[in-house]
Amino acid sequence: MEFRDKPMENLIRLQEKDICKNINALLLEGEQIVGAYKTVRDQVVFTSHRIIMVDMQGVTGTRQQLFVLPYRKVLHYGIQTAGFGDPLQASQLTVCFADGHEAKFGFIGQKDLFQVANAISARIL
Template sequence: MGLFSGLLNNYSEVSVQELTAQYGAYLMPQEKILMGFKLVRDSFMFTDERLILVDHQGVTGKKTRVASIHLNSIYEVTMETAGTGFDDSEVTIHYITSPYFKTNNVSTATYKFEFGKKFNVQPIYVALMTIAHQNNKRLNA
């Protein structure tokens, strides 16, 4: 089922040990992976500082794109649970991409994570929404 889910663009959870062994070189000093997920080749993981998105490109997957979304830039989170049929569960984060958060010209972006029907996305939503709420309070203080 894992490969089938991966082919349908659904993430499945991966152990912290496996992610650390494979992607530990991308961590900043003292940074720790808290949880992570994987498609067939691509992965994303939550650390105590950021989300790390790993995109293996090309036929062999040797070319790799690594991107980060800092947790302190997330300001909104939406969740959509799976319905009937082929619907998947989704969590979408909205985050600030400009280097200065308190400015008149803030740049933003969104990123959508898709999970299989049976995956419970509520804990991820609550964790990210808690971060977004704290960020909103800090940014609007």
């Protein structure tokens, strides 16, 4: 996964017990998980302070590459909601960072999208 090149699409809510153990090891004191999601193999966790993305590699997925994207580096974000007749994954969050890169996340449904957007807003406004 290279978050700069390709959006994470069709994100499905992930139970907290199924979150990658390496993510739990990275959480700071007082940092809370806002939402955890997965694609077929990869995971993304939105916390109260940052976005943590996990690229599961190899046949078994034991090799992992983690990207940590702090909200303090976010300049702005955009939301695209699904319209009538659109596929479920049409809801999308685009996060733009100070270095010019952006990360895109395609959600199934809009409830999770706004929950994550509110967490980002709380840190950047």
